[in-house]
Amino acid sequence: MCFNPFSGFVMSGRRGIVKDLVWGKILSVGVDEIDEDHRRLIHIFNILSHSVMEGESPEYLAATLEELINCTVWHFSHEERLMLKHRYKEIEEHKAEHRDLIQSAKNLQQEILRADKPIADENIEFLERWLTEHILTADGRLGSYLSQVM
Ligand SMILES: [Fe+2]
Numbered sequence: 810m811c812f813n814p815f816s817g818f819v820m821s822g823r824r825g826i827v828k829d830l831v832w833g834k835i836l837s838v839g840v841d842e843i844d845e846d847h848r849r850l851i852h853i854f855n856i857l858s859h860s861v862m863e864g865e866s867p868e869y870l871a872a873t874l875e876e877l878i879n880c881t882v883w884h885f886s887h888e889e890r891l892m893l894k895h896r897y898k899e900i901e902e903h904k905a906e907h908r909d910l911i912q913s914a915k916n917l918q919q920e921i922l923r924a925d926k927p928i929a930d931e932n933i934e935f936l937e938r939w940l941t942e943h944i945l946t947a948d949g950r951l952g953s954y955l956s957q958v959m
């Protein structure tokens with residue numbers, strides 16, 4: 810088990826390439842309904858990470874990634890609705906980040922299916938950054954704004 814001082818969440822259960830993201834205060838953006846979505850996404854990420862360790866088939870891994878992508882698309886729509894409702898000024902930049910994130914996850918999914926091989930260690934690390942960096946930066950700014958106006 811190790812503590813990541815940058816993000817402040819604990820990564821535990823590392824066996825092989827398994828990495829559990831554990832919810833920590835630092836990942837909270839201060840808005841309950843957004844935090845709930847993020848916890849759900851982290852939960853699906855952990856299922857995916859465990860599935861890799863358990864040697865699930867590329868089809869199963871791609872399906873789990875599909876679930877993560879679909880849940881993320883839904884979550885991004887949720888955030889974008891809140892941004893519109895509360896007239897968030899950075900909405901266009903934030904939406905552009907969302908579009909890029911979905912595209913990069915879809916690219917990875919296609920690679921997995923094309924290559925017909927399990928997700929590699931670097932793919933899991935990529936997804937971990939994919940999930941947490943946006944929460945820690947753009948969503949953190951959005952959360953600070955929303956918690957003042959909601
Ligand atoms: Fe976001």
Ligand SMILES: [Fe+2]
Binds near residue numbers: 847944948
């Ligand atoms: Fe988010």
